[in-house]
Amino acid sequence: MAGVAPAPTFTTRPELLGTTGMVASTHWLASASGMAVLERGGNAFDAAVAAGLVLHVVEPHLNGVGGDMPLIAHDASASRTFVLCGQGSAPAGATIEAYRDLGLDLVPGTSHLAAVVPGAFGAWMHLLGRYGTLPLREVAQYAIGYARDGFPLVPQAATTIEAVADVFAEHWTASAEIYLGRGPGRRGAPAPRSRFANPLLAETLERLVAEGEAAGAGAAAQAEGARRAFYSGFVAEAVDAFVRTPAWDGVGGEDARHAGFLTADDLDAWRPSEEEPVTTAFGGLEIAKPGMWSQGPVLLAQLAMLERAGVADLAPGSPELVHLAVEVAKLAFADREAFYGDSLDADAPDAVVSAPALLDPAYLAERVALLGETAADGLRPGSPGGRTPRLAEHVVRAMADGGAWPDGLTTPRVGEGEPTVARGDTCHLDVVDRWGNVVSATPSGGWLQSSPAVPGLGFALPTRAQMFWLEPGLPASLRPGRRPRTTLSPGMALRDGRPAFAFGTPGGDQQDQWPVPFLVQHLLHGANLQAAIDAPSWHSTHVPSSFAPREAEPMGVRAEPRLGAAVLDDLRGRGHVVTEAGPWALGRISAAGMREDGMLVAAANPRGMQGYAVGR
Numbered sequence: 341m342a343g344v345a346p347a348p349t350f351t352t353r354p355e356l357l358g359t360t361g362m363v364a365s366t367h368w369l370a371s372a373s374g375m376a377v378l379e380r381g382g383n384a385f386d387a388a389v390a391a392g393l394v395l396h397v398v399e400p401h402l403n404g405v406g407g408d409m410p411l412i413a414h415d416a417s418a419s420r421t422f423v424l425c426g427q428g429s430a431p432a433g434a435t436i437e438a439y440r441d442l443g444l445d446l447v448p449g450t451s452h453l454a455a456v457v458p459g460a461f462g463a464w465m466h467l468l469g470r471y472g473t474l475p476l477r478e479v480a481q482y483a484i485g486y487a488r489d490g491f492p493l494v495p496q497a498a499t500t501i502e503a504v505a506d507v508f509a510e511h512w513t514a515s516a517e518i519y520l521g522r523g524p525g526r527r528g529a530p531a532p533r534s535r536f537a538n539p540l541l542a543e544t545l546e547r548l549v550a551e552g553e554a555a556g557a558g559a560a561a562q563a564e565g566a567r568r569a570f571y572s573g574f575v576a577e578a579v580d581a582f583v584r585t586p587a588w589d590g591v592g593g594e595d596a597r598h599a600g601f602l603t604a605d606d607l608d609a610w611r612p613s614e615e616e617p618v619t620t621a622f623g624g625l626e627i628a629k630p631g632m633w634s635q636g637p638v639l640l641a642q643l644a645m646l647e648r649a650g651v652a653d654l655a656p657g658s659p660e661l662v663h664l665a666v667e668v669a670k671l672a673f674a675d676r677e678a679f680y681g682d683s684l685d686a687d688a689p690d691a692v693v694s695a696p697a698l699l700d701p702a703y704l705a706e707r708v709a710l711l712g713e714t715a716a717d718g719l720r721p722g723s724p725g726g727r728t729p730r731l732a733e734h735v736v737r738a739m740a741d742g743g744a745w746p747d748g749l750t751t752p753r754v755g756e757g758e759p760t761v762a763r764g765d766t767c768h769l770d771v772v773d774r775w776g777n778v779v780s781a782t783p784s785g786g787w788l789q790s791s792p793a794v795p796g797l798g799f800a801l802p803t804r805a806q807m808f809w810l811e812p813g814l815p816a817s818l819r820p821g822r823r824p825r826t827t828l829s830p831g832m833a834l835r836d837g838r839p840a841f842a843f844g845t846p847g848g849d850q851q852d853q854w855p856v857p858f859l860v861q862h863l864l865h866g867a868n869l870q871a872a873i874d875a876p877s878w879h880s881t882h883v884p885s886s887f888a889p890r891e892a893e894p895m896g897v898r899a900e901p902r903l904g905a906a907v908l909d910d911l912r913g914r915g916h917v918v919t920e921a922g923p924w925a926l927g928r929i930s931a932a933g934m935r936e937d938g939m940l941v942a943a944a945n946p947r948g949m950q951g952y953a954v955g956r
Contacts, residue, residue, distance in 0.1 A: 352946040355870040357935075362942035362955035363391055364930035365769035366402075366846060369491060370394040371944070373482035374771055375954045377474065384777035385413070385471040386479050386559075388769060389464045392783055393483035395767040396460070396799070397541065398491050401500040402846065403767045404786025405541065405799045406579075409460035410630050412617055412830045414839045415471060416776035421832060421839070423615045423630045425823070426463025428456045428802060432609075432820045433601040436810050439818070443592060446734065447806045447818070449888030450790050451589035452600025454803035456824060458579075460783055461548075461570050463612040467779075469563030476552045476562035480545060487798070488542035494950055495532035497788075502529040504789045511588035512792035515800070519788065541798030547574065571607045575797060580604035582794045583801070602801070617832070618695040620644050623863025626834040629852075632692045632815075633682045635886075636829040639852035641672040641698055641707075643859065648701075648708050652864050656857070657876055657903055659910035664711065665856050666880045666897055666916065671707050671720060673849070673883040678721035678729035681815030682823040692815045697725035715895050715915035719883065732809045732816075735884050766828065766846030770932035772839070772940050778933060780830035780842030782851070806888040827851055827886050833863075833933070841869065841933025841941065849886055853879040854927035869931045869943035876902040877926040881919075893917065900926050 356362060361378035365371045374391030382390075388411070396405045403409075409426035434456075439447060448454055468479065501508075501519045505528070508516035518538055520528060530536050548566045551573065555565025569575065579602065586597035617628035618636060622643040629636030645668045654661040679693035697703065703724050710720060721729035766784035771777075785802035793800050807825050808818035816825040829851045830844040845854050854877050861872035881896035895917045899908060902923050912918050924947045932942035932953065942953035 350874065351868070351870040352874050353870060355868040356942045356953050356955050358940050358955045359774060360940070360956050361387065361771070361773045362932045362940045362953065363387055363769065363771050364932045364942045364944040364953035365391055365395065366767045366928055366930065366945070366951045367395060367398050368950060368952040369398050369486065370769060371952050371954045374769065376482065377479060378773055380474070380478065382474045382479070383472065383775060384771040384773040384779050385467050386474045387773070388771045388779040388781055389468045389472060390479040390482055391769045391771065392460070392464055392781055393480055393545070394486060395769065395783055397483045397487045397538065399494070399497065399767050400538070400788045401497045402765060402787065403460070403783040404788070405461055405544070406458040406794070406801045407460045407783060407785030408458070408802050408804055408826060408828060409463050409781060409783040410634060410826070410828050410830060411463065411467070411779060411781035412628060412630065412832045412842070413467070413471070413780070414776070414778040414832065419837060421617060421628055421834065423617050424463055424467060425613045425615060425630070425633070426459035427633065427823045427826050427828065428459035428610060428804070429821050429823050430456055430805060430808065430818060431601040431603060431606045433603070434805065434818060434820055436812060436818050438601065439810050442598065445810055446888060446890065447808055447810060448589060448591045449803055449806040451598070451792065452583050452587050452602070453589060453591065453598050454805045455583060455600045455602045455791065455801045456804045457602065457606050457610045458786065458802050459610070459612060460785070462567055462610065465563040465567040466612045469560040472559040472563070474559060476559065476566060477549050480549050484542050484545045484549070487538045487545060490535040490537035492533050493530050493536040496948070498530055498532040498534070500789050505529050507588070514793040514795040515788065518793055518798060538798050540796060544575070544797045544799070571610065576604040576607040578794055578797055579607065579801065587792050619834070620699050622647055623859065625840055625863060627859070628832045628834060630829060632680050632695055633823045634826050634829050635676055635680060635849070635852050636831070637680070637695045637698055638672045638676050639829065639831065639855055640695070641675065641704070642668050642852070642856055644699055644704050645671065645708050646856070646860070648704055649711060651860060656861055656865050657907065659907045661860070662878055662899070662903065662907060663911060663914055663916070666878070667711050667716060669853055669856070669880045670716065670882050671710065673880070674719040674721040675724070677719060677731055677735055677883060679724065679727065679815055681817070681825045690813045690815055690817055693724050693727050700724065713914065717895060730814060732811050732814055734809070734811070734890060765848050766851070768830070768844045768846055768928065768930055770842040770844065770930050770942070772842070772932045772934055772942070774940070776838065776934060778832065778839040778842050780832055780844050782828045782830045782844050782846070784828050784846070807886050825886070831855065835936070839933055841931045843929060843931040845927055845929040845945070847928065849883070850879045850926070854929060858927070858929050869941060873927070873929045873931070873943050873945055876900040878903065879926060898926065900924065
């Protein structure tokens, strides 16, 4: 491969190697808690639940107990890789007509109107009950302890609380009790890195554990008992009463308040589901992702197009490679806008196109033939399987008007908009144990800034309904019981049917862009996991965001300046509108897996100075 630069050797920290277990996540306390479970003899599933519950506590601006959470896992005892969907569905009463009656043509991004069934806790309990080995209290004790006794609040969380403090104080009083009421006479946002506790959340978790223990001994009985308490017991009752009470959202007027559609019956009827992953080959491995209700196949389509376009012959971080990756991303995400959503009958007019149709070699060849040496404008979805693409009218209007929405939709309300850019929006964790079990999970939703806390519970509800369209006939149109087309997208790389490594990142629409340079560096150019994570990153902002108010930046590219001025100037010369992010600003990838010699390996993102991998 003449002209290809050598793999990067610089790393901010070492790639970890060991034999007992590895945990990598977006917060050091979660990684350490998961590792403590492995040290106690728990397996990767036990450790993932422990780490995930801790993330719900220590990163409340990024996820919560009432949020969403898909994962992909490998059960070594059965030699089986599966996806577990913890993405909650739309309430039975959430119809397009119901929102239209409120004068809305987009689902808002905040408060009760955006609420769907919280799926994260149910998914964790499913994982523990079916695959775990430890009692519920042993895995939940770390989260309960941090919620009760306190933890150092990361600066980003403190900044987020400060940004919405007025809303809390004036409107979301249950949130104010948690985040602003820090002692007699004092009402203000907590200081960065101060000791912060959420006693209400600790009480909720403790009660869930107690309900689980009352159901019986062992992980299976206790996980099911806790699940019932959440979805059919005291949590569901509190959620039902709260969502029936109008809460401030500013939708339709500065002081506007609305009740929501979510009910206790919606929670009682919901269950997490196990599914087969979607896969494609890249760099000698099989890359696995969740299905079309996520955006996971977007990564697979990009990798398949890149391989067909000769990406292995391009130097890492070169302008040619970045340009190719950006143009491929624009094609893959255009297909997402036209064809992705929750599964329906194949003959329905708004049915989702199958992943095999999108990954068909003949279709990919058609897509690669569209690539040029300059940046392409517009959205160009294809016709996989002969399907005629249909874009939401909002997307068509936005792209025709330079990415701007009509007047009145351009300014996000407090807590709304693409959370990744300003505050971060999601968490991630990867776990591998000595027996070869692997878990990759992406908890999100239930953000403190986007929904009021449920009184007495200490956590907020997910606002993922904002990803539905209120235009009928689209794969991502709102329907009761349908899962929103989520951006959450953990991944796994397999070698001969066994995990090589799990990986993923927070980042909204970027969750399936930032892994592209990571996988190219690691699988094509031999960089170790840590070096591949540390390498400069970029992403396209050309396609409208999945988050309200769905803005786009046509031809936009955000890039870390560590790529080099010459690379960025070259991209501008090709027509890309390049915005320089900070030198260490893009991507929060972590990874954990097993080498061919049996050694366990892990690495984590240094950006933001809070993600860590641990192991031995």
